[in-house]
Amino acid sequence: MRMTKLLGSTILLAATTVAFGAAAQTRVAPIEIYTTTQSYDPIRYESAYIIADAWRDLGLEVEVRPMEFSTLLDRFYTEQDFDATVLGWSGRTDRLDPQFFLGTLDSRQADPGANNPGGYANADYDALFDAQSGEFNIEARRDIVHEMQDLYKGDAPMAVLFHRDEVVGYNHTTFTNLNAMAGEGLYSEWVPMEAQPLGERATLRIGGPQEPDNLNPLASTSVWGWKWMRMYYDRLVRLSPDVEPVPWAAASVDAVDEVTIDVTLREGMNFHDGKPVTAEDVAFTFNYYMGSDYSYFNAYLAPLASVEVTGDLSVRFNLTEPSAPFATITLSQIPILPKHLWEGIENPEELTPEQIPTVGSGPFVYERYDRGEYMSLRANDAHFYKENIGVDGVEFVIYADAEGVFTGLQTGQIDMTAWRMEPGQIPLAEGNENITVVSVPDFGYFHITYNTRREPFDDRAARRALTMAMDRERMVNVLLDGRGEVGGSVVAPVNAYWHNPFVERFEYDMAAARAELEAAGYSWDSDGRLQR
Amino acid sequence: MSRRNYLIKRVVQALFSLWIIATILFFLFRMGLPDPTAALITEGLNAEQRALIRAQFGLEDPLWKQYMLFLTNALQGEFGTSFSYRAPVAEIVWERLGNTMILMVAAITLAYAIGVPLGAWLSWRRGSLADTLGIFVGLMFRSAPMFWTGMIAILIFGVSFALFPTSGMRTLPYDATGFFDKILTLDFLWHAILPVLVVALYYLGSPLLIMRNTMLEVYGEDFIEMARAKGLPERDILYKHAARNALLPVVTQLAVTIGLAAGGQVVVEVVFSWPGLGREILNAVRTSDFPLAQASFLIMAAFVITLNLLVDFLYSTLDPRVSFR
């Protein structure tokens, strides 16, 4: 193998010398790779340097520019002012449906601020995107989704670098039956409902370095706010640990036709202040969200035309167009708010923390939130799911950083981590006899996205060659210590149903990269610099 | 210039400085820092949705309008709502400032309580081995970066011997209603020991050396010679006569140190996960939380400027040689 590569490059080199001087070619423009700072994410930071080294070997002038995270996002999404950027998408449960990740390559999302900053444009791909979105037959939809992955992959508009395992830990002497969930780790909505105490303390203590931006269901724009709020607000549907929709506050969800969905509520549900949960509350909530300035749920609510109350406990959702993800994603994300507490509030996004009605109907009841330190919930004894719940409350201890969380876990201050451990902590955790370490594969991904509007990334062959000149295997092995997997397509392998395992892989192969470039008319000048 | 006029002039100057700082920060943030809603892209928000949020933050208005609003509000002590916490900024800042000050004041007090008498004693034993050793140790802790001392302290006392907690201000969860309720507990003390010690050791050097050197100067003054001539015991001369007169530079240094303390020692807060103002301000800048960052910067600046002012007044009162300029 080694020999062939060597041979290959020697031949190439000879060919290059011949090509030189045949036609006046200009050097390929220098490339800047944007990435996060080392403190924000050492993995992405080091990855960029690994990529840069290989690209330099290919004869390009490459510079890596680490940036503070918000600057990076601004440059990449808002200004689209970049050559190539190393970033990532987190794997949230609602992104298990392929809609979101496939949408990041849709050319209609290529405007500044939207999700396709690389500007990949492929009309066939866009057409297939629309086709899968309206396809209700799940197998037919899967075929389209597989085709889309095959289609974009050959064009290499970006490269999925790797999927990083979420490595979390819990104390197995205090609680049992903590089941990790892909995309959520241990801090899923199910763990507090399923965990069983082993010792005297029945309050599950979670620790993490992140905290909610706020606990206002009409202002929170962070996943950390919603991860907490979803425990005391019920939704019509919850996604099971296998990411199947389970009727929750809804007794039943029936599709009358492609654009009409009837939902019947469970009987006997009450808000934490004792008032019953009715169809009025559900209809109110959806209308309230649609009429508010709060945009976090807009994408989920987009297909919804109107909500009607059809009985004490039944509502009808009228959609503007068929939407495959509505019954799973939308109904599982929107909380049910008590109408009697919210209807009088005109500008809900301006509520101060004390003014927010924290009353829901969920399996836990809000108790307190001390910013930067601590949050707590107690179990709701009147909830329909009560019998299955083993804990008497949930507490969240907010630490300054991953260091603090780990110490908390080691010293028994907390029972589980809400966020992944740092690579250096994992062996220590594994060595601790009270701690169980769980590796949860992620379906989010880290990527390098090329700006297809700019040289040299406007050329398909160059993108393909540069993607081959990228030792992603090494990134996983060295940077992640093997805890992760080289990316195939934007739909992760762990998302087995939608993932197409037979897409082109672009394995690390410098000789192949050079061959690809040469076939496309590139050559190398006397300094070894790539030119065209 | 009369004393009163001088005072008024200095206060006006201080306020002017504050205004300059506020103005620079205001424009620096808005023109130099990234869009505060940039981070929301990763939550899946598109450009329109982000524009809505920017409007809520008041960032869609013309810059001069935002500035006027900011100034009028600031004059009334109103700093707006934090972008990320969606809570009044003043509340957050005061709480964080409290956390920082309790740590810093405790540490500085400890440092001066030890450093001043030790410095006086060293001056008395000048040239001895104890003197050299004292200087060496004082300078050594002054030379070691605080975050490193902190890490080593955690390593030894927190991890190896597991004597002290290594992060935060208290064991959670806890029940407390007010600020004083929070800090007047044994648990809090337990958490504070390591960080206070680390900061105190760093600060120890300056009162120690200043005291020692000033004492050496004072020894040459006439009134000491007089006391000696009267045959007073050396110990009395040292503590009653010399030390009292050597205190002024130490007190000045103390005021300056306390003034700068509001900024906290960011690294100590980071290493010990102390929820102080220094860490908050870093976060606020990182996430472009303009109201929070502005208020934190202004409070720190106000603190430093006020204490510097105080030092000036102190000087003008205690040392008649300084004229009112």
Place this chain on the structure above:
Amino acid sequence: MTLPPFLRAALAPLRLMMRDRLAVAGLCVLSLIIAMALFAPLLSPHDPRHINEVEDGSVLVQTPEGWVLGESLGAVALNDAAHFGADIGAQSLIVGREGTIWARESGHWARLDGGTVADLNAVDFSPEGTALIAGADGLILLRDGDKWTEIKAENADLRGAAWLSAGDALIVGDNEDIWRLDAETALITRINSPVGRGFSLRSVALDADGTALIVGERGLAIRFDPQSGSTALERLGSSRDLNHIHITTGGTALVTGERGTLLRRAAADAAWVTDPAPDTRALRAGYIDDTGTAIAVGRNGIIMEWDGAEWLLSPTESERHLRALLVVGEDRLALGSDRFVTRLAPPSREHWFGTDHLGRDLFSQNMHGSQIALLVGFLGAALVVLIGTNVGLVAGYFRGRTETILMRTVDIMYGIPFEPFALILVLLFQPSLMIVILAVSLLTWRTVARLIRSQVLTLRERPFVKAARVAGASDLRIMYLHIFPNVLPLVFLELAIIVGVSIIAEATLSFLGLGPPQSISWGGILHDARLSGAWRTAWWWNLPPGILIMTTVLSVFFISRSLEVVANPRLRARE
């Protein structure tokens, strides 16, 4: 020799320094550190940024205490092993990279020469004891007794080999190559794969019914029937890359693959089941027998053992990548290891200060770290003193409006906290050495300016200044020729102190991750240590940089202390 008064003034502090014991010690230490910075590349045994990796012929032996690392078999990785025979004459063959072949007989190792330097990937024994070895670039080796036969297939790497009967073997490899070997004639024939997409085939084993099962990347499984010579696709229930297959004569089977893939078949006619694995990293080889023993090995020293109900991780405390298993009765060996990162190694002869989480040499990092510390220290201090002295001079000399404006600026500078300000600078521009120096100097010149100004205030009333003014000297001349030499001792003192302050400030910024990217500094090393989470145990990582910062700054402070005497002559009288 007569020196100009300006130079003499500049030399005075040096003479004074030599009189102070601590200052002399400080000077010596500082010279050492400067030498360290100048000769860092020469002093460093490694490139400080290089990720150190080691390849090793590693053998892990199972003992009652667990899997223990045995003696290394050289510097190349071992890829596969096979065993033949029961008691006497029993022999194991182990093959590895670069033509490595080892024979193992009753615990004794012997190196064999197969006459090749190609990487060898697979080995298998025929029922008669003929060994078949497959390797890189289509290399096939046959060993019958002492006779080696080399056969060359096409240029793809061969990865798996298995005997189907006494003279009939199957070899598989990249590009979906499947070769059937007739051992009598040493001829090979190509078998067409039913897929034809050029996938890599990794391993092959003889099944209980006499057919062969081939596994490869993306969950590929191909059944070959030697009777009819036909191939057929099979589904094992995984789309991961499958690395190895082992089937017993009884039909129990185990397939191992990427991401902790474990596919097990309990009997010849049973269905394949996917077992949950306790670790999700790559598994490279498996072993199973009919009595219920099953072992799987993989990357990062992973060894899993089947306890009858579930797979359990066996502790190995080894970072080595394991590729093969050799089980001979109770004698169990796990073999590897391709290049592995020497992470978090404690100090050793190779790495004097140990290595960090990416296997980078810490001694070299510490040596290089001195460069940035001193650069920022001296450059920053020079800049600070330059600004501070001039501002102080001008403010103190001219007084009035000039003074007010300058001193209010100083006030404003006092009101800005250091770390957040540096962060803003980094956000406004890019993190770089310039920004660090700028941040350090912009916020420290204020002290110098104040000190110099107050000194100048008293000097300007002195007779010699008044005399100069009467003589008609210009303001500039008075400031820089008459007043400046008199504040020079103070300037030197401040310079020395600020060198120390700047070094600490640089370390602080680097520790907060605001330093220039990819630069090596002492604060940066501590930043890495804390970020990695490993600093609690890796004392060799966080001790040296701190001690180096401390000694450097301390030596500067000692020097500055001796200068204090110059700046404040009243002290001199009493020392």
